[in-house]
Amino acid sequence: KSDSYLNIEEFRIVAERKLPRMVYDYYASGSDNQITLGENVNFYSRIKLTPRCLVDVSNINTKTSVFGIPLSFPVMIAPTAMQKMAHPNGEIDTCLAARDMGTLMTLSSLATTSVEDLGKASGGNPGWFQLYVFKDRSISEKLVKRAEMAGFKAILLTIDTPFLGRRESDYRNEFSLPTGLQLRNFTDLPLADIQGGLNKYMATMIDSSLTWNDLAWLKSITKLPVIVKGVMCPQDALLAVKYGADGIIVSNHGARQLDTSPSTIEVLPYVVRAVGGRIPVIVDGGVRRGTDILKALAYGACAVMIGRPVLWGLAADGYDGVLKVLQLLRDELVLSMALAGVNSISKIDESLIWSSPNSLPRPKL
Amino acid sequence: KSDSYLNIEEFRIVAERKLPRMVYDYYASGSDNQITLGENVNFYSRIKLTPRCLVDVSNINTKTSVFGIPLSFPVMIAPTAMQKMAHPNGEIDTCLAARDMGTLMTLSSLATTSVEDLGKASGGNPGWFQLYVFKDRSISEKLVKRAEMAGFKAILLTIDTPFLGRRESDYRNEFSLPTGLQLRNFTDLPLADIQGGLNKYMATMIDSSLTWNDLAWLKSITKLPVIVKGVMCPQDALLAVKYGADGIIVSNHGARQLDTSPSTIEVLPYVVRAVGGRIPVIVDGGVRRGTDILKALAYGACAVMIGRPVLWGLAADGYDGVLKVLQLLRDELVLSMALAGVNSISKIDESLIWSSPNSLPRPKL
Amino acid sequence: KSDSYLNIEEFRIVAERKLPRMVYDYYASGSDNQITLGENVNFYSRIKLTPRCLVDVSNINTKTSVFGIPLSFPVMIAPTAMQKMAHPNGEIDTCLAARDMGTLMTLSSLATTSVEDLGKASGGNPGWFQLYVFKDRSISEKLVKRAEMAGFKAILLTIDTPFLGRRESDYRNEFSLPTGLQLRNFTDLPLADIQGGLNKYMATMIDSSLTWNDLAWLKSITKLPVIVKGVMCPQDALLAVKYGADGIIVSNHGARQLDTSPSTIEVLPYVVRAVGGRIPVIVDGGVRRGTDILKALAYGACAVMIGRPVLWGLAADGYDGVLKVLQLLRDELVLSMALAGVNSISKIDESLIWSSPNSLPRPKL
Amino acid sequence: KSDSYLNIEEFRIVAERKLPRMVYDYYASGSDNQITLGENVNFYSRIKLTPRCLVDVSNINTKTSVFGIPLSFPVMIAPTAMQKMAHPNGEIDTCLAARDMGTLMTLSSLATTSVEDLGKASGGNPGWFQLYVFKDRSISEKLVKRAEMAGFKAILLTIDTPFLGRRESDYRNEFSLPTGLQLRNFTDLPLADIQGGLNKYMATMIDSSLTWNDLAWLKSITKLPVIVKGVMCPQDALLAVKYGADGIIVSNHGARQLDTSPSTIEVLPYVVRAVGGRIPVIVDGGVRRGTDILKALAYGACAVMIGRPVLWGLAADGYDGVLKVLQLLRDELVLSMALAGVNSISKIDESLIWSSPNSLPRPKL
Numbered sequence A, B, C, D: 001k002s003d004s005y006l007n008i009e010e011f012r013i014v015a016e017r018k019l020p021r022m023v024y025d026y027y028a029s030g031s032d033n034q035i036t037l038g039e040n041v042n043f044y045s046r047i048k049l050t051p052r053c054l055v056d057v058s059n060i061n062t063k064t065s066v067f068g069i070p071l072s073f074p075v076m077i078a079p080t081a082m083q084k085m086a087h088p089n090g091e092i093d094t095c096l097a098a099r100d101m102g103t104l105m106t107l108s109s110l111a112t113t114s115v116e117d118l119g120k121a122s123g124g125n126p127g128w129f130q131l132y133v134f135k136d137r138s139i140s141e142k143l144v145k146r147a148e149m150a151g152f153k154a155i156l157l158t159i160d161t162p163f164l165g166r167r168e169s170d171y172r173n174e175f176s177l178p179t180g181l182q183l184r185n186f187t188d189l190p191l192a193d194i195q196g197g198l199n200k201y202m203a204t205m206i207d208s209s210l211t212w213n214d215l216a217w218l219k220s221i222t223k224l225p226v227i228v229k230g231v232m233c234p235q236d237a238l239l240a241v242k243y244g245a246d247g248i249i250v251s252n253h254g255a256r257q258l259d260t261s262p263s264t265i266e267v268l269p270y271v272v273r274a275v276g277g278r279i280p281v282i283v284d285g286g287v288r289r290g291t292d293i294l295k296a297l298a299y300g301a302c303a304v305m306i307g308r309p310v311l312w313g314l315a316a317d318g319y320d321g322v323l324k325v326l327q328l329l330r331d332e333l334v335l336s337m338a339l340a341g342v343n344s345i346s347k348i349d350e351s352l353i354w355s356s357p358n359s360l361p362r363p364k365l
């Protein structure tokens, strides 16, 4: 069925039809006026690519690697909470589809599948793990250990969520976990259920006093690489490098946190310039087309992550849906590379970006 | 009831439903083509904020003070005429709600509650008073004295209204005060009623020959600080400083005077730069979100004022509505500060404003 | 009746309702895709005015003079062809309303009233006369003489119409003069009727080989000042000065000639700069509000002309309609001047234009 | 019938009504989100022309020549595949209409008429021939020879199609050649029919390993001038010159290849500057109005090509439709030249382009 969908937008439409309003809204919404939500996608559309011609593109190679992990193409799956609301198999289907496409998934701290279950289901290779630091540090510490044990290969520390952004539809819909579902990483804790809304939950549980020093703490308790997720300016990128982050994800949390923050692709080039190649930079937010991936890489990202597209795939068709979403993006990337005249990832650079002057040449007066 | 409204826009919708067309239009309209009316709000939306991460935001302090008056958060209430059209308690409810939220209201010269009544209702602490200078100077002089007596703490001299702007719906609706209501500061004068429309009233009564020298006159008759309201360019800001104003409000009168004048947030940074810290600068016009407040402060305002949002709150639910409107903005401000990585008002500065170059980096040709 | 219309747009709506489609379309249309038609109006809306405060505006004086002719306010009436299609009294009503408002009308060569009839109706003071140069020079020469005799005070030479622009609706409607009407300046010639459409008429009759040298010829046959109408770039403005024009009208013929030419207000400042005060510069096209007039004067025009607004007034209510249209614009101008803080025409200058930098101040990175 | 259509857009509307959805979509679509498709047209609309006045335009001469071939006006017909889907006479009608209008057509490799048949129908003067290079080089080589024999005067090597762009409607409609039609240049080969969609066809047949060196090969097997079609940046323009191309067509294949590539008119001036007059530059994509042609020539193109407008003409009315489309554009060009004040092609230059500064002059603060 999902074989007939021609693009990510068609998956979204199917998901909107299939999912209960409360769930769809939770997945789709941005914060406040959703200005950044629109910009995450639209800014990509306004960036223009220069097609180069008569390059041998009979062999397009999309292989790359991030932190030594080989990827068949530079698209990974961003952590999104509570995937079982989209499909009974939730995070497990996502994880397996990612693996079968030669890439990887990041499991959210707020997943409806536990790190252990995903570890098992994936044969000990479940991908990356996203961490929220709780007020009770021991919870996070244990979670990191459990993730290591389960075979996760990196920790993504989300730094943009001292509190949850205000997504108004969640208030309108009085969002809560559908019966039967739980935040499975915390089944032994009151944390497993969401009392009185997700915002209150996060405000109560999450440590909003976290600072860059705590990055040192996190690094001290794990051997895994620690990637900070949520950097949105060159200044924070420099701090990330300074405090020992192993990688950076330029992200505005899918436009769910501070509204009217810039789109991520707008910020990426400045972060890349600040980092100067010292650590890898990934970007997420608004990636919906192969050309978007090409643009992000042209601006210096080593890979992109996708959040909602995977949820739409999962809602539409479980494992098959996620697989198709990834295939679509890979195929679009391959074609974009061919038409742009680059046949391997390492050849993608900023010269692919077309930039006309603001005004056309003027007559001499 | 108003507890369920999620944002200022929802309050506006309720107010539009509840109020008679004539009253709603009077409150909502801007002048002529209402171009500035749109821009006051939209310009805010186009300003982008840079979120900073891993700052300890477990304790957000929104306290500040203006002219030595402590405010629990930097949002005050702008003077708006004839509030009893929105709710029987009118200005009194607004004033009390403001006080109970730790901030203050400005009473309009054209209020439907007298300075004395508001003084009494507020236990002698009614906030600030907005002054129009009448052709008959003795009226204004008496009004200032009465305001002092009633406990007002500052005089706002509105300088942008030598004549009233043309709000076309007021002509269409033949706007007049609903029966039973009066301009209560003038009950002993023919000024208490509006004959033949507000524009004619103002043209007849207001002194359109006022100049900067009259600021000296006003200062000579009162000990209260005098704040000029309606500055819209650096040149007038410098004149305000020169002629002894104690503060400046960057305002275009809620886009009700000269249409196609700039939005206020667009003008603010240039006024702030011109003033150079010599006197405080406040801004009003179009503030509808916590992020708007953050932006105004980032550009150098010490506080913002809100006009229409309060009228919508008052129309929706009287005292409770105004309270909720203020709470909403305070809560949104707190969350914005947390997500932007600033935990106190004094730490807000222009570095919070994201500004990408107009064009993205170009390929070398 | 027309007393109740609040702005020019309301007059247009009434005219659209009253006029036969063919006539309304002829009046309203621009050429091709009508891109310039929109821009003529919209460019004004995007220019921002800086309101100045605390200037004595109790006495606003809109008096000015052009070529020694006193005007009660700086708005004249542009030549528009065939006004009797709008109202039986046509050009005569327009002329008298203009005179009674203290300004003047320009009669089109293609009028439905002859120069003689208008001369008589106006008591020998019919205003200005617009000239098209015909292939048969003797026709134009006679026309100029007849205009002088009838009391016209200046000749406007339209230079932007070697051929008529393509207004597609005139083709669709197979536009022709309604029965009973004639081009009354040519009753003794086959020129009085329009055969096979206006475009063919003009192509057959008008001299498209006219050059700047012919301006010398025109000046040699008349003592009246000659004003060239249709200048749209600084280069042609310099040529106009060089070849002895007594004045310039920046005009794109109401967007009826070359589509995608700039709006006139966009071009005005460059023409003014090139002319450097040597001869007066007038502008027409898209003036619909008092603030538009203020902007044109701020950019250096000595007056503006209006075309369609007069046709809407005429269609709505004949003499009274034109009068009201002029009053509306004058009243809006007076109010705009008051709110902008200028009390006489001579004080209007470019400092009234607000111009913010493209991007707001940036954080130091 | 097609005599009554007033502009290209009206032809498009008729074609949309007459053609089967599958065919119309194939003709009309761009790739992916069709962003470039819109920009190809819209960028023209945003370029402004400066009308020059009082130039003798009684004689407008649109004659020009390209590669020594005289053209009655600088509009040629771009190669578009499979024209018999629009009209039974297909490429032959197009070719004859072009010739009768004093210009020429380019035959697509993927035509539904063979080079030989077109050669015959045109009396040995069929225009230009567009070449796709097939994996099996001998096919292309033979095709070039056959084109020479049939009387074609130049080879257009399309360089932007190593693979076909993704036009989603072709997937939705499961596009295939209607029964009875064939790719007539390959009747002796399996290439004559499209198996499993055009994208798969092209991927299987076309040589995506082509490089600039192959241009040398192509030149070695023909005496005809070789023009590269699909240059979209100055860099590739320089390579084209270097590798011996006789001409360049700035083209994005009607926005059917890499989506979000720039519009062609946006790229043209940079290519022209890079080429510096060494070889002629043609542009296609989005030309719909006489003013568009004027703009392209002002930016340095020696001629433009049109693709879809011809298909709409063909669908509407066969030979007559194509003729009328060409006439319309020629007439619009003539009028535009007259109104812009240029009477011959050689006088068109960049000074015709109006370019206002981004911001209007500023007040001194």
Ligand SMILES: Cc1cc2nc3c(=O)[nH]c(=O)nc-3n(C[C@H](O)[C@H](O)[C@H](O)COP(=O)(O)O)c2cc1C
Pocket (backbone or CB within 6 Å): A026, A027, A028, A040, A078, A079, A080, A081, A108, A109, A110, A130, A158, A229, A251, A252, A253, A254, A255, A256, A284, A285, A286, A287, A305, A306, A307, A308, A309
């Ligand atoms: C429904 C949803 C849930 C999310 N949950 C988390 C989460 O638990 N942790 C996290 O770091 N990011 C979370 N994110 C942010 C994503 O990791 C990612 O930054 C974002 O979705 C990328 O934007 P896109 O959805 O436009 O691709 C979530 C996003 C969505 C849409």
Ligand SMILES: Cc1cc2nc3c(=O)[nH]c(=O)nc-3n(C[C@H](O)[C@H](O)[C@H](O)COP(=O)(O)O)c2cc1C
Pocket (backbone or CB within 6 Å): B026, B027, B028, B040, B078, B079, B080, B081, B108, B109, B110, B130, B158, B229, B251, B252, B253, B254, B255, B256, B284, B285, B286, B287, B305, B306, B307, B308, B309
């Ligand atoms: C209905 C209404 C009445 C107003 N009356 C006054 C007034 O009497 N005096 C005054 O100085 N400003 C008056 N204002 C302007 C406000 O003080 C303030 O500048 C403006 O409302 C701020 O814009 P906002 O409504 O977008 O928040 C009025 C505004 C409105 C909307």
Ligand SMILES: Cc1cc2nc3c(=O)[nH]c(=O)nc-3n(C[C@H](O)[C@H](O)[C@H](O)COP(=O)(O)O)c2cc1C
Pocket (backbone or CB within 6 Å): C026, C027, C028, C040, C078, C079, C080, C081, C108, C109, C110, C130, C158, C229, C251, C252, C253, C254, C255, C256, C284, C285, C286, C287, C305, C306, C307, C308, C309
């Ligand atoms: C219906 C109509 C007829 C016109 N006829 C003439 C004319 O005969 N001669 C001329 O020089 N300009 C003519 N113009 C142009 C006007 O003089 C003037 O430049 C234009 O209308 C100004 O733009 P506006 O209509 O937006 O005010 C005509 C314009 C219109 C709309």
Ligand SMILES: Cc1cc2nc3c(=O)[nH]c(=O)nc-3n(C[C@H](O)[C@H](O)[C@H](O)COP(=O)(O)O)c2cc1C
Pocket (backbone or CB within 6 Å): D026, D027, D028, D040, D078, D079, D080, D081, D108, D109, D110, D130, D158, D229, D251, D252, D253, D254, D255, D256, D284, D285, D286, D287, D305, D306, D307, D308, D309
């Ligand atoms: C239906 C269609 C088929 C086309 N086929 C070919 C082709 O076979 N070879 C080629 O080089 N270009 C082809 N093109 C591109 C055209 O040559 C030309 O670049 C484009 O149509 C110009 O844009 P326009 O349609 O906006 O005028 C095709 C375009 C269309 C719309």
